Amino acid sequence: MKLPVYLDHSATTPMDPKVLEAMLPYFLENFGNASSRSHVYGWTAEEAVDIAREQVADLIGAHATEIVFTSGATEAVNLAIKGTFENYAEKGNHIITCVTEHRAVLDCCEWIERNGGKVTYLPVDEAGLIDLDALENAVTAETILISILYANNEIGVIQPVVDISQIARKHNVLFFTDATQAAGKVPIDVEEDGIDILSLSAHKLYGPKGIGALYVRRKNPKVSISSQIHGGGHEKNMRSGTLNVPGIVGFGKACELCLENLSQENEALTKLRDQLERELLKIDGTKINGSIKNRLPHITNIAFEKVNGDNLLLEICKEVAVSRGSACSSVTSKPSHVLNAMKISDELALSSFRFSLGRFTTLSEIEYSYSTLSEIVEKHRNIVKLSVVKI
Ligand SMILES: Cc1ncc(COP(=O)(O)O)c(C=O)c1O
Incomplete structure:
Protein backbone atom coordinates (compact mmCIF):
# COMPACT_ATOMS: atom_id res chain seq x y z
CA MET A 1 0.00 0.00 0.00
CA LEU A 257 -15.79 7.40 -18.00
CA CYS A 258 -17.63 9.10 -15.14
CA LEU A 259 -20.94 8.88 -16.97
CA GLU A 260 -20.42 5.21 -17.85
CA ASN A 261 -19.74 4.24 -14.24
CA LEU A 262 -21.74 6.84 -12.35
CA SER A 263 -24.16 4.64 -10.41
CA GLN A 264 -21.71 1.78 -9.66
CA GLU A 265 -19.03 4.23 -8.58
CA ASN A 266 -21.49 6.21 -6.48
CA GLU A 267 -22.59 3.03 -4.72
CA ALA A 268 -19.03 1.75 -4.14
CA LEU A 269 -17.83 5.10 -2.80
CA THR A 270 -20.84 5.45 -0.50
CA LYS A 271 -20.12 2.01 0.94
CA LEU A 272 -16.45 2.75 1.60
CA ARG A 273 -17.16 6.25 2.92
CA ASP A 274 -19.85 4.90 5.27
CA GLN A 275 -17.50 2.25 6.61
CA LEU A 276 -14.78 4.84 7.23
CA GLU A 277 -17.32 7.07 8.94
CA ARG A 278 -18.77 4.27 11.10
CA GLU A 279 -15.34 3.30 12.35
CA LEU A 280 -14.17 6.86 12.96
CA LEU A 281 -17.35 7.60 14.90
CA LYS A 282 -16.41 4.82 17.33
CA ILE A 283 -13.62 7.09 18.54
CA ASP A 284 -14.87 9.08 21.54
CA GLY A 285 -15.77 12.70 20.85
CA THR A 286 -16.08 12.49 17.07
CA LYS A 287 -18.96 13.75 14.97
CA ILE A 288 -19.86 14.36 11.35
CA ASN A 289 -20.07 17.98 10.24
CA GLY A 290 -23.02 18.76 7.98
CA SER A 291 -26.14 17.03 6.76
CA ILE A 292 -25.90 13.32 6.05
CA LYS A 293 -29.22 13.23 4.20
CA ASN A 294 -28.27 14.62 0.85
CA ARG A 295 -24.59 14.66 0.15
CA LEU A 296 -21.88 13.54 -2.23
CA PRO A 297 -20.90 9.87 -1.95
CA HIS A 298 -17.17 10.37 -1.45
CA ILE A 299 -16.81 13.11 1.18
CA THR A 300 -17.10 13.12 4.93
CA ASN A 301 -16.01 15.87 7.28
CA ILE A 302 -15.28 14.68 10.80
CA ALA A 303 -14.70 16.73 13.93
CA PHE A 304 -12.34 15.34 16.58
CA GLU A 305 -12.99 16.93 19.96
CA LYS A 306 -10.32 17.65 22.54
CA VAL A 307 -7.28 17.40 20.33
CA ASN A 308 -4.99 20.06 18.96
CA GLY A 309 -5.87 20.14 15.26
CA ASP A 310 -2.46 21.44 14.11
CA ASN A 311 -0.54 18.74 15.96
CA LEU A 312 -2.95 16.06 14.84
CA LEU A 313 -2.64 17.07 11.20
CA LEU A 314 1.17 17.01 11.40
CA GLU A 315 1.05 13.38 12.45
CA ILE A 316 -1.87 12.24 10.30
CA CYS A 317 -0.27 13.57 7.12
CA LYS A 318 2.45 10.92 7.27
CA GLU A 319 -0.16 8.17 7.17
CA VAL A 320 -3.26 9.55 5.50
CA ALA A 321 -3.47 12.55 3.15
CA VAL A 322 -6.56 14.48 4.25
CA SER A 323 -7.27 18.15 4.49
CA ARG A 324 -8.74 20.80 6.66
CA GLY A 325 -11.01 23.03 4.63
CA SER A 326 -10.44 23.45 0.93
CA ALA A 327 -7.06 22.88 -0.74
CA CYS A 328 -6.55 26.61 -1.15
CA SER A 329 -6.78 27.25 2.58
CA SER A 330 -5.70 23.94 4.14
CA VAL A 331 -2.19 25.08 5.06
CA THR A 332 -3.41 28.01 7.10
CA SER A 333 -4.57 27.37 10.61
CA LYS A 334 -7.55 29.64 10.11
CA PRO A 335 -10.83 27.88 10.84
CA SER A 336 -12.87 26.98 7.78
CA HIS A 337 -15.42 29.64 6.77
CA VAL A 338 -17.80 26.79 5.88
CA LEU A 339 -17.69 25.20 9.33
CA ASN A 340 -17.84 28.60 11.02
CA ALA A 341 -20.97 29.41 9.02
CA MET A 342 -22.51 26.21 10.41
CA LYS A 343 -21.92 27.54 13.95
CA ILE A 344 -19.04 25.19 14.63
CA SER A 345 -16.56 26.74 17.07
CA ASP A 346 -13.09 27.79 15.86
CA GLU A 347 -11.51 25.14 18.04
CA LEU A 348 -13.62 22.31 16.67
CA ALA A 349 -13.32 23.61 13.11
CA LEU A 350 -9.53 23.42 13.47
CA SER A 351 -9.71 19.80 14.57
CA SER A 352 -12.14 18.82 11.77
CA PHE A 353 -10.84 16.99 8.73
CA ARG A 354 -12.24 16.32 5.29
CA PHE A 355 -11.81 12.78 4.03
CA SER A 356 -12.53 12.45 0.33
CA LEU A 357 -12.35 9.09 -1.42
CA GLY A 358 -11.90 8.30 -5.07
CA ARG A 359 -12.20 5.77 -7.88
CA PHE A 360 -9.01 3.95 -6.92
CA THR A 361 -9.49 3.94 -3.12
CA THR A 362 -9.40 0.38 -1.77
CA LEU A 363 -10.97 -1.29 1.25
CA SER A 364 -7.54 -1.98 2.74
CA GLU A 365 -6.66 1.72 2.47
CA ILE A 366 -9.84 2.58 4.32
CA GLU A 367 -9.15 -0.02 7.01
CA TYR A 368 -5.59 1.24 7.40
CA SER A 369 -6.83 4.83 7.62
CA TYR A 370 -9.33 4.33 10.40
CA SER A 371 -7.19 2.06 12.51
CA THR A 372 -4.18 4.41 12.23
CA LEU A 373 -6.34 7.42 12.93
CA SER A 374 -7.85 5.87 16.05
CA GLU A 375 -4.34 5.27 17.43
CA ILE A 376 -3.14 8.76 16.58
CA VAL A 377 -6.18 10.45 18.08
CA GLU A 378 -5.92 8.41 21.27
CA LYS A 379 -2.23 9.30 21.59
CA HIS A 380 -3.01 13.00 21.15
CA ARG A 381 -5.83 12.90 23.67
CA ASN A 382 -3.37 11.41 26.19
CA ILE A 383 -0.87 14.18 25.44
CA VAL A 384 -3.57 16.80 26.03
CA LYS A 385 -4.62 15.06 29.30
CA LEU A 386 -1.02 14.88 30.51
CA SER A 387 -0.39 18.55 29.80
CA VAL A 388 -3.58 19.47 31.69
CA VAL A 389 -2.41 17.38 34.68
CA LYS A 390 1.00 19.13 34.63
CA ILE A 391 -0.60 22.58 34.62
C1 LIG B 1 -16.38 23.96 -5.45
C2 LIG B 1 -15.15 24.37 -6.18
N1 LIG B 1 -15.20 25.38 -7.05
C3 LIG B 1 -14.13 25.77 -7.73
C4 LIG B 1 -12.90 25.16 -7.56
C5 LIG B 1 -11.72 25.62 -8.37
O1 LIG B 1 -11.42 24.68 -9.37
P1 LIG B 1 -10.12 24.75 -10.29
O2 LIG B 1 -9.03 24.12 -9.48
O3 LIG B 1 -10.46 23.94 -11.50
O4 LIG B 1 -9.85 26.16 -10.62
C6 LIG B 1 -12.79 24.11 -6.65
C7 LIG B 1 -11.48 23.47 -6.40
O5 LIG B 1 -11.15 23.14 -5.26
C8 LIG B 1 -13.95 23.69 -5.94
O6 LIG B 1 -13.90 22.70 -5.07
Whole structure:
Protein backbone atom coordinates (compact mmCIF):
# COMPACT_ATOMS: atom_id res chain seq x y z
CA MET A 1 0.00 0.00 0.00
CA LYS A 2 1.36 3.41 -0.92
CA LEU A 3 1.61 5.75 2.07
CA PRO A 4 0.23 8.18 2.91
CA VAL A 5 -3.14 6.83 1.80
CA TYR A 6 -4.63 9.46 -0.50
CA LEU A 7 -8.00 10.61 0.86
CA ASP A 8 -8.00 14.12 -0.58
CA HIS A 9 -9.83 13.62 -3.85
CA SER A 10 -11.81 16.81 -3.39
CA ALA A 11 -8.54 18.71 -3.76
CA THR A 12 -7.66 16.82 -6.91
CA THR A 13 -8.01 13.33 -8.34
CA PRO A 14 -5.30 11.21 -9.90
CA MET A 15 -5.75 10.96 -13.65
CA ASP A 16 -7.40 7.80 -14.92
CA PRO A 17 -4.81 5.96 -17.08
CA LYS A 18 -7.45 5.72 -19.83
CA VAL A 19 -7.59 9.52 -19.86
CA LEU A 20 -3.83 9.78 -20.28
CA GLU A 21 -3.97 7.24 -23.09
CA ALA A 22 -6.59 9.31 -24.92
CA MET A 23 -4.54 12.49 -24.50
CA LEU A 24 -1.12 11.26 -25.61
CA PRO A 25 -1.56 11.44 -29.41
CA TYR A 26 -2.57 15.10 -29.07
CA PHE A 27 0.83 16.13 -27.68
CA LEU A 28 2.96 14.72 -30.49
CA GLU A 29 1.49 13.54 -33.80
CA ASN A 30 -1.85 15.40 -33.58
CA PHE A 31 -0.46 18.67 -32.30
CA GLY A 32 -2.50 20.98 -34.54
CA ASN A 33 -4.28 24.16 -33.53
CA ALA A 34 -8.04 23.52 -33.44
CA SER A 35 -8.61 26.94 -35.05
CA SER A 36 -6.44 26.21 -38.10
CA ARG A 37 -9.06 25.82 -40.80
CA SER A 38 -6.77 25.39 -43.80
CA HIS A 39 -5.12 22.00 -43.25
CA VAL A 40 -5.51 18.54 -41.82
CA TYR A 41 -3.53 19.28 -38.63
CA GLY A 42 -6.17 21.81 -37.64
CA TRP A 43 -9.09 19.64 -38.75
CA THR A 44 -7.84 16.68 -36.70
CA ALA A 45 -7.54 18.83 -33.58
CA GLU A 46 -10.94 20.43 -34.19
CA GLU A 47 -12.56 17.04 -34.59
CA ALA A 48 -11.09 15.86 -31.28
CA VAL A 49 -12.38 19.01 -29.57
CA ASP A 50 -15.85 18.46 -31.04
CA ILE A 51 -15.97 14.92 -29.67
CA ALA A 52 -14.80 16.06 -26.23
CA ARG A 53 -17.37 18.87 -26.21
CA GLU A 54 -20.10 16.25 -26.72
CA GLN A 55 -18.66 14.09 -23.93
CA VAL A 56 -18.58 16.98 -21.46
CA ALA A 57 -22.09 18.07 -22.47
CA ASP A 58 -23.43 14.52 -22.08
CA LEU A 59 -22.24 14.33 -18.47
CA ILE A 60 -24.57 17.18 -17.49
CA GLY A 61 -27.40 16.66 -19.98
CA ALA A 62 -26.41 19.69 -22.06
CA HIS A 63 -25.94 20.31 -25.78
CA ALA A 64 -22.35 20.50 -27.08
CA THR A 65 -22.86 24.08 -28.29
CA GLU A 66 -23.51 25.12 -24.69
CA ILE A 67 -20.01 24.18 -23.48
CA VAL A 68 -17.29 26.85 -23.22
CA PHE A 69 -13.83 25.49 -22.42
CA THR A 70 -11.82 27.38 -19.79
CA SER A 71 -8.62 26.75 -17.83
CA GLY A 72 -10.54 25.29 -14.89
CA ALA A 73 -13.44 25.96 -12.58
CA THR A 74 -11.97 29.14 -11.11
CA GLU A 75 -11.94 30.74 -14.53
CA ALA A 76 -15.38 29.33 -15.34
CA VAL A 77 -16.77 30.87 -12.13
CA ASN A 78 -15.16 34.22 -12.96
CA LEU A 79 -16.68 34.11 -16.44
CA ALA A 80 -20.10 33.18 -15.07
CA ILE A 81 -20.33 35.84 -12.38
CA LYS A 82 -18.46 38.76 -13.92
CA GLY A 83 -19.74 37.93 -17.41
CA THR A 84 -23.37 37.93 -16.24
CA PHE A 85 -22.88 41.08 -14.17
CA GLU A 86 -21.54 42.93 -17.20
CA ASN A 87 -23.99 41.56 -19.73
CA TYR A 88 -27.15 42.11 -17.68
CA ALA A 89 -26.12 45.51 -16.28
CA GLU A 90 -29.21 47.14 -17.79
CA LYS A 91 -31.52 44.73 -16.01
CA GLY A 92 -29.94 45.05 -12.57
CA ASN A 93 -26.82 44.70 -10.45
CA HIS A 94 -27.79 42.38 -7.62
CA ILE A 95 -26.47 38.85 -7.08
CA ILE A 96 -27.51 36.35 -4.42
CA THR A 97 -25.03 33.78 -3.16
CA CYS A 98 -24.29 31.93 0.03
CA VAL A 99 -21.61 32.19 2.73
CA THR A 100 -20.30 28.64 2.26
CA GLU A 101 -19.38 29.03 -1.40
CA HIS A 102 -15.88 28.26 -2.68
CA ARG A 103 -13.43 31.19 -2.60
CA ALA A 104 -13.68 31.44 -6.38
CA VAL A 105 -17.32 32.54 -6.04
CA LEU A 106 -16.83 34.64 -2.90
CA ASP A 107 -13.89 36.54 -4.39
CA CYS A 108 -15.82 37.23 -7.60
CA CYS A 109 -18.71 38.52 -5.49
CA GLU A 110 -16.34 40.86 -3.65
CA TRP A 111 -15.16 42.07 -7.06
CA ILE A 112 -18.80 42.71 -7.99
CA GLU A 113 -19.22 44.81 -4.84
CA ARG A 114 -16.07 46.82 -5.62
CA ASN A 115 -17.49 47.46 -9.09
CA GLY A 116 -20.81 48.92 -8.07
CA GLY A 117 -22.89 45.76 -7.67
CA LYS A 118 -24.79 44.46 -4.66
CA VAL A 119 -24.44 40.98 -3.23
CA THR A 120 -26.62 39.16 -0.69
CA TYR A 121 -24.80 36.38 1.17
CA LEU A 122 -27.34 33.86 2.45
CA PRO A 123 -26.50 32.11 5.73
CA VAL A 124 -26.71 28.33 6.15
CA ASP A 125 -28.16 26.24 8.96
CA GLU A 126 -26.20 23.78 11.08
CA ALA A 127 -26.55 21.14 8.37
CA GLY A 128 -24.93 23.49 5.83
CA LEU A 129 -28.12 24.15 3.84
CA ILE A 130 -29.59 27.46 2.71
CA ASP A 131 -33.15 28.42 3.62
CA LEU A 132 -35.37 28.58 0.52
CA ASP A 133 -37.68 31.24 2.00
CA ALA A 134 -34.67 33.40 2.77
CA LEU A 135 -33.54 32.95 -0.84
CA GLU A 136 -36.91 33.97 -2.24
CA ASN A 137 -37.15 36.95 0.13
CA ALA A 138 -33.72 38.14 -0.99
CA VAL A 139 -34.81 38.48 -4.64
CA THR A 140 -35.40 42.10 -5.69
CA ALA A 141 -36.27 43.79 -8.97
CA GLU A 142 -32.52 44.33 -9.42
CA THR A 143 -31.53 40.67 -9.01
CA ILE A 144 -29.86 39.21 -12.09
CA LEU A 145 -28.21 36.07 -10.75
CA ILE A 146 -28.51 33.42 -8.04
CA SER A 147 -25.16 31.67 -7.54
CA ILE A 148 -25.40 28.65 -5.26
CA LEU A 149 -22.90 25.80 -5.07
CA TYR A 150 -24.28 22.43 -6.21
CA ALA A 151 -22.37 20.51 -3.52
CA ASN A 152 -19.99 21.88 -0.96
CA ASN A 153 -16.31 21.03 -1.36
CA GLU A 154 -15.63 20.75 2.39
CA ILE A 155 -18.66 18.86 3.69
CA GLY A 156 -20.15 17.39 0.50
CA VAL A 157 -23.67 18.65 1.30
CA ILE A 158 -25.87 19.04 -1.78
CA GLN A 159 -28.06 22.15 -1.91
CA PRO A 160 -31.72 21.82 -3.05
CA VAL A 161 -30.84 22.69 -6.63
CA VAL A 162 -34.25 22.03 -8.19
CA ASP A 163 -36.06 24.21 -5.60
CA ILE A 164 -33.49 26.95 -6.13
CA SER A 165 -33.97 26.85 -9.89
CA GLN A 166 -37.75 27.06 -9.48
CA ILE A 167 -37.38 30.22 -7.40
CA ALA A 168 -34.99 31.64 -10.00
CA ARG A 169 -37.43 30.86 -12.85
CA LYS A 170 -40.40 32.29 -10.96
CA HIS A 171 -38.59 35.61 -10.58
CA ASN A 172 -36.95 35.62 -14.00
CA VAL A 173 -33.47 35.47 -12.53
CA LEU A 174 -30.60 33.35 -13.90
CA PHE A 175 -29.33 30.43 -11.83
CA PHE A 176 -25.62 29.62 -11.81
CA THR A 177 -24.29 26.64 -9.89
CA ASP A 178 -20.66 25.74 -9.29
CA ALA A 179 -20.81 21.96 -9.74
CA THR A 180 -17.06 21.39 -9.56
CA GLN A 181 -17.36 18.80 -6.80
CA ALA A 182 -20.64 17.26 -7.89
CA ALA A 183 -20.02 16.70 -11.61
CA GLY A 184 -19.17 13.09 -12.32
CA LYS A 185 -20.14 12.02 -8.79
CA VAL A 186 -23.92 12.42 -8.86
CA PRO A 187 -26.30 12.60 -11.83
CA ILE A 188 -26.72 16.16 -13.09
CA ASP A 189 -29.18 17.20 -15.77
CA VAL A 190 -29.22 20.89 -16.54
CA GLU A 191 -32.67 20.57 -18.14
CA GLU A 192 -34.34 18.66 -15.31
CA ASP A 193 -32.49 20.67 -12.67
CA GLY A 194 -33.32 24.01 -14.34
CA ILE A 195 -29.71 25.22 -14.32
CA ASP A 196 -28.78 28.14 -16.59
CA ILE A 197 -25.02 28.29 -16.05
CA LEU A 198 -22.76 25.65 -14.49
CA SER A 199 -19.03 25.30 -13.86
CA LEU A 200 -16.97 22.13 -13.72
CA SER A 201 -13.32 21.11 -13.75
CA ALA A 202 -11.47 18.11 -15.23
CA HIS A 203 -9.02 17.51 -12.39
CA LYS A 204 -11.82 16.76 -9.92
CA LEU A 205 -13.10 13.93 -12.08
CA TYR A 206 -9.93 12.00 -13.01
CA GLY A 207 -8.99 14.31 -15.88
CA PRO A 208 -5.99 16.62 -16.26
CA LYS A 209 -5.36 19.88 -14.41
CA GLY A 210 -5.72 23.21 -16.19
CA ILE A 211 -8.92 22.51 -18.09
CA GLY A 212 -12.55 23.13 -17.15
CA ALA A 213 -15.77 24.33 -18.68
CA LEU A 214 -18.72 26.61 -18.29
CA TYR A 215 -22.15 25.46 -19.43
CA VAL A 216 -24.15 28.40 -20.78
CA ARG A 217 -27.81 27.70 -21.62
CA ARG A 218 -28.67 28.42 -25.28
CA LYS A 219 -32.50 28.48 -25.05
CA ASN A 220 -35.38 28.86 -22.59
CA PRO A 221 -33.82 31.29 -21.75
CA LYS A 222 -30.86 32.03 -23.99
CA VAL A 223 -28.10 33.19 -21.66
CA SER A 224 -25.51 35.72 -22.84
CA ILE A 225 -22.27 36.27 -21.03
CA SER A 226 -19.62 38.93 -21.63
CA SER A 227 -16.17 37.55 -22.31
CA GLN A 228 -13.55 38.10 -19.62
CA ILE A 229 -10.58 37.07 -21.77
CA HIS A 230 -10.40 38.94 -25.05
CA GLY A 231 -8.54 37.96 -28.19
CA GLY A 232 -9.20 35.80 -31.24
CA GLY A 233 -12.88 35.21 -30.47
CA HIS A 234 -12.60 31.50 -29.65
CA GLU A 235 -15.42 29.67 -27.90
CA LYS A 236 -18.09 31.76 -29.62
CA ASN A 237 -16.44 34.93 -28.41
CA MET A 238 -16.91 33.97 -24.78
CA ARG A 239 -13.30 32.90 -24.07
CA SER A 240 -10.44 33.71 -26.38
CA GLY A 241 -7.18 31.79 -26.49
CA THR A 242 -5.85 28.77 -28.40
CA LEU A 243 -7.64 25.69 -27.18
CA ASN A 244 -5.76 23.25 -24.92
CA VAL A 245 -6.45 20.28 -27.22
CA PRO A 246 -4.79 17.48 -25.16
CA GLY A 247 -6.45 18.82 -22.00
CA ILE A 248 -9.83 19.03 -23.70
CA VAL A 249 -9.50 15.48 -25.07
CA GLY A 250 -8.62 14.24 -21.58
CA PHE A 251 -11.50 16.16 -20.03
CA GLY A 252 -13.91 14.63 -22.55
CA LYS A 253 -12.63 11.10 -21.90
CA ALA A 254 -12.81 11.66 -18.13
CA CYS A 255 -16.45 12.78 -18.43
CA GLU A 256 -17.28 9.77 -20.59
CA LEU A 257 -15.79 7.40 -18.00
CA CYS A 258 -17.63 9.10 -15.14
CA LEU A 259 -20.94 8.88 -16.97
CA GLU A 260 -20.42 5.21 -17.85
CA ASN A 261 -19.74 4.24 -14.24
CA LEU A 262 -21.74 6.84 -12.35
CA SER A 263 -24.16 4.64 -10.41
CA GLN A 264 -21.71 1.78 -9.66
CA GLU A 265 -19.03 4.23 -8.58
CA ASN A 266 -21.49 6.21 -6.48
CA GLU A 267 -22.59 3.03 -4.72
CA ALA A 268 -19.03 1.75 -4.14
CA LEU A 269 -17.83 5.10 -2.80
CA THR A 270 -20.84 5.45 -0.50
CA LYS A 271 -20.12 2.01 0.94
CA LEU A 272 -16.45 2.75 1.60
CA ARG A 273 -17.16 6.25 2.92
CA ASP A 274 -19.85 4.90 5.27
CA GLN A 275 -17.50 2.25 6.61
CA LEU A 276 -14.78 4.84 7.23
CA GLU A 277 -17.32 7.07 8.94
CA ARG A 278 -18.77 4.27 11.10
CA GLU A 279 -15.34 3.30 12.35
CA LEU A 280 -14.17 6.86 12.96
CA LEU A 281 -17.35 7.60 14.90
CA LYS A 282 -16.41 4.82 17.33
CA ILE A 283 -13.62 7.09 18.54
CA ASP A 284 -14.87 9.08 21.54
CA GLY A 285 -15.77 12.70 20.85
CA THR A 286 -16.08 12.49 17.07
CA LYS A 287 -18.96 13.75 14.97
CA ILE A 288 -19.86 14.36 11.35
CA ASN A 289 -20.07 17.98 10.24
CA GLY A 290 -23.02 18.76 7.98
CA SER A 291 -26.14 17.03 6.76
CA ILE A 292 -25.90 13.32 6.05
CA LYS A 293 -29.22 13.23 4.20
CA ASN A 294 -28.27 14.62 0.85
CA ARG A 295 -24.59 14.66 0.15
CA LEU A 296 -21.88 13.54 -2.23
CA PRO A 297 -20.90 9.87 -1.95
CA HIS A 298 -17.17 10.37 -1.45
CA ILE A 299 -16.81 13.11 1.18
CA THR A 300 -17.10 13.12 4.93
CA ASN A 301 -16.01 15.87 7.28
CA ILE A 302 -15.28 14.68 10.80
CA ALA A 303 -14.70 16.73 13.93
CA PHE A 304 -12.34 15.34 16.58
CA GLU A 305 -12.99 16.93 19.96
CA LYS A 306 -10.32 17.65 22.54
CA VAL A 307 -7.28 17.40 20.33
CA ASN A 308 -4.99 20.06 18.96
CA GLY A 309 -5.87 20.14 15.26
CA ASP A 310 -2.46 21.44 14.11
CA ASN A 311 -0.54 18.74 15.96
CA LEU A 312 -2.95 16.06 14.84
CA LEU A 313 -2.64 17.07 11.20
CA LEU A 314 1.17 17.01 11.40
CA GLU A 315 1.05 13.38 12.45
CA ILE A 316 -1.87 12.24 10.30
CA CYS A 317 -0.27 13.57 7.12
CA LYS A 318 2.45 10.92 7.27
CA GLU A 319 -0.16 8.17 7.17
CA VAL A 320 -3.26 9.55 5.50
CA ALA A 321 -3.47 12.55 3.15
CA VAL A 322 -6.56 14.48 4.25
CA SER A 323 -7.27 18.15 4.49
CA ARG A 324 -8.74 20.80 6.66
CA GLY A 325 -11.01 23.03 4.63
CA SER A 326 -10.44 23.45 0.93
CA ALA A 327 -7.06 22.88 -0.74
CA CYS A 328 -6.55 26.61 -1.15
CA SER A 329 -6.78 27.25 2.58
CA SER A 330 -5.70 23.94 4.14
CA VAL A 331 -2.19 25.08 5.06
CA THR A 332 -3.41 28.01 7.10
CA SER A 333 -4.57 27.37 10.61
CA LYS A 334 -7.55 29.64 10.11
CA PRO A 335 -10.83 27.88 10.84
CA SER A 336 -12.87 26.98 7.78
CA HIS A 337 -15.42 29.64 6.77
CA VAL A 338 -17.80 26.79 5.88
CA LEU A 339 -17.69 25.20 9.33
CA ASN A 340 -17.84 28.60 11.02
CA ALA A 341 -20.97 29.41 9.02
CA MET A 342 -22.51 26.21 10.41
CA LYS A 343 -21.92 27.54 13.95
CA ILE A 344 -19.04 25.19 14.63
CA SER A 345 -16.56 26.74 17.07
CA ASP A 346 -13.09 27.79 15.86
CA GLU A 347 -11.51 25.14 18.04
CA LEU A 348 -13.62 22.31 16.67
CA ALA A 349 -13.32 23.61 13.11
CA LEU A 350 -9.53 23.42 13.47
CA SER A 351 -9.71 19.80 14.57
CA SER A 352 -12.14 18.82 11.77
CA PHE A 353 -10.84 16.99 8.73
CA ARG A 354 -12.24 16.32 5.29
CA PHE A 355 -11.81 12.78 4.03
CA SER A 356 -12.53 12.45 0.33
CA LEU A 357 -12.35 9.09 -1.42
CA GLY A 358 -11.90 8.30 -5.07
CA ARG A 359 -12.20 5.77 -7.88
CA PHE A 360 -9.01 3.95 -6.92
CA THR A 361 -9.49 3.94 -3.12
CA THR A 362 -9.40 0.38 -1.77
CA LEU A 363 -10.97 -1.29 1.25
CA SER A 364 -7.54 -1.98 2.74
CA GLU A 365 -6.66 1.72 2.47
CA ILE A 366 -9.84 2.58 4.32
CA GLU A 367 -9.15 -0.02 7.01
CA TYR A 368 -5.59 1.24 7.40
CA SER A 369 -6.83 4.83 7.62
CA TYR A 370 -9.33 4.33 10.40
CA SER A 371 -7.19 2.06 12.51
CA THR A 372 -4.18 4.41 12.23
CA LEU A 373 -6.34 7.42 12.93
CA SER A 374 -7.85 5.87 16.05
CA GLU A 375 -4.34 5.27 17.43
CA ILE A 376 -3.14 8.76 16.58
CA VAL A 377 -6.18 10.45 18.08
CA GLU A 378 -5.92 8.41 21.27
CA LYS A 379 -2.23 9.30 21.59
CA HIS A 380 -3.01 13.00 21.15
CA ARG A 381 -5.83 12.90 23.67
CA ASN A 382 -3.37 11.41 26.19
CA ILE A 383 -0.87 14.18 25.44
CA VAL A 384 -3.57 16.80 26.03
CA LYS A 385 -4.62 15.06 29.30
CA LEU A 386 -1.02 14.88 30.51
CA SER A 387 -0.39 18.55 29.80
CA VAL A 388 -3.58 19.47 31.69
CA VAL A 389 -2.41 17.38 34.68
CA LYS A 390 1.00 19.13 34.63
CA ILE A 391 -0.60 22.58 34.62
C1 LIG B 1 -16.38 23.96 -5.45
C2 LIG B 1 -15.15 24.37 -6.18
N1 LIG B 1 -15.20 25.38 -7.05
C3 LIG B 1 -14.13 25.77 -7.73
C4 LIG B 1 -12.90 25.16 -7.56
C5 LIG B 1 -11.72 25.62 -8.37
O1 LIG B 1 -11.42 24.68 -9.37
P1 LIG B 1 -10.12 24.75 -10.29
O2 LIG B 1 -9.03 24.12 -9.48
O3 LIG B 1 -10.46 23.94 -11.50
O4 LIG B 1 -9.85 26.16 -10.62
C6 LIG B 1 -12.79 24.11 -6.65
C7 LIG B 1 -11.48 23.47 -6.40
O5 LIG B 1 -11.15 23.14 -5.26
C8 LIG B 1 -13.95 23.69 -5.94
O6 LIG B 1 -13.90 22.70 -5.07
